[in-house]
Amino acid sequence: MPAPAAAALLAGAYRAYRVYQAHEAAMSTADLARLASEIAECKSTIKQVLQQAIEALTREIEIKSSTFALVDRGGNSTVSRRGNENVNFREYIERKVPFRPAISQVCNVALQMPIKVPRRLRKSVAGDSVTTTIEVALKQTTASLLFEAIDEVLEWRSPLKAEPNYNRNSSKALLGEPETRPKRFGKVFPFWPRPWESLAPDLVVVEYRQEAFETDNVFAAIEIKFPGDWVKNKQMMDYVELMTPKTGINRDKIGTEKVVLLRVPEDCTGFEADEKKSAQHQQVRKKS
Template sequence: MPVPAIVWGVLELVALAITLHELGELAEELYEGVEKYGKDIGKAKEEVRKVIQSIQDEIAQKIEEKEEVAILLALEAADPQGQNTRKAAGRGATDATINAAIEQKIPFRDAITQVCNAADRVPVWSLRKKKGVSIEDLPKARRKVLEELLSKSVEQLADVEFEEFFVIRLKQLAANLLFEFVDECLSWASPLKCEVNFGPPPSFDDHPVEGATKLQRLGKINPFYPSPFQYQKGSISADLMISEYRHQRPDKGNIFAIVEIKFQGDRIEAAQFVAYNQMLRRAALVKTERAVIRFQNKPVNSGGRLSLFRYPEDIAVHGKNEPDKSSEHEKKEEPKQQKSEKSSGRSRHSRKRGI
């Protein structure tokens, strides 16, 4: 029986999901270009070594905790936002909650920009499906893995325009791999933590850790899939969390900012930011409970900042006369963006569930 076209579409999505630090045998059996993609990720990692240095320059390795938040506040105040960001202009700037997230100043915009630049340059079509290969041709164990993923995704992805979704998914995955690489190089004490998961409300349970600061990853195919709270309704996954104290566990009581990263073509939905704000209100209660000393016994009124980083609109910009780099990029990507806006909203939810 021939494999339906929709199933092949999901297989291609799954193949992108299994592009991890070292691509496995499953990808090699289904796809050509695996070796090249692996090398491309390697080159991207070399690019972000300067990001690692920039983080070390901004926050010394042995910084005192009492100084760390003050330095984050100083970096936030000096955030090199561009015009699109300061005025909440362009993609997604239609809702008050989203506008506030766009305009929110954050530290490390330079570092985030450099990582996203590297992820954006990774060729998105390195992988090509091998002709004549079907699910039935795969060994039983590997076929079972695919079937388990497919059983949870075919219905959800029925209306998704796969081509555009693949590009977004691959860039998001590349960015995650690079942020995780930065964290590893900093002995898992980077203030930038990617794919931080929180359980469903009202408690929003914290992401499990290994040791003091390393986030637990359960995925054998994709390090970020499944997440610890994968199948719990209402759970959320932050693209990036900036910790107040990078040598402490990245949990609700240690959030300086949540940064949602959106590459071009990815949907921006107010409901997602409402969920983040709900979690941050819970984080404020946790911080209040932990506070040994409170000014006039007042509770902590914020669990952290909430920022939307749209790539490339919100990249770091330095100098008053520097041209807006996002404009040229947007013109090149305009046909792709118009196509994406016609896509089903299910694509974003599928990505956030790790499919």
């Protein structure tokens, strides 16, 4: 690797570490205890809130995940949240995904009931330094915790793997115990910090759920975007590269076709129906 590129990587890694370190330092013992409690509560309510999703993922464990993709309609490429997003990323939005209803249910719960953490801000008021605290909603983290809780309930045989880590260079998965369980490194947040030189798609759908989530067993690598989190082309290309086989024919095609963009709530099951219902409601109001 050229020296300038290596230096840039090291500088980026150092900045990321300092941000994480500062965030940890800013959180008091009480904050961390509260966060740990919220995470535990989030997991404990999984059976009640997401029973339907769990039951859907429990059935037909022996069947390939790709079988369930046949009935999926894909995302809503006619809807754009920002600019030409629906045009530029159309193929990723329209990709058919197994278990979209279950994925949608989890994401909508995370959107409506996200875990919140305090974030302290310092600002100058009349020459004095004043510290204020705001709450930040962690929608993506909440969704990942819910997906992981479902996986745990299913004894790590869920086809949906939340933020599994892969080595960026070798594309090898970082496996836990059993090998169908993603390896974690964080103490409070399971998904952070990440190992050096790793990539972690928001959600991975495996083809055979009894086998490890190595890239050759991945049916779909899903990038989930909640409101306010915009799609970045580089991020999508990183996942395409990750999912591209090292050898064989049609490698680029295979890598591209494994990557999916799912915007919440636009690409979730039921969004179109809600949109029509809202339009009908507005028409009724106009008539009255």
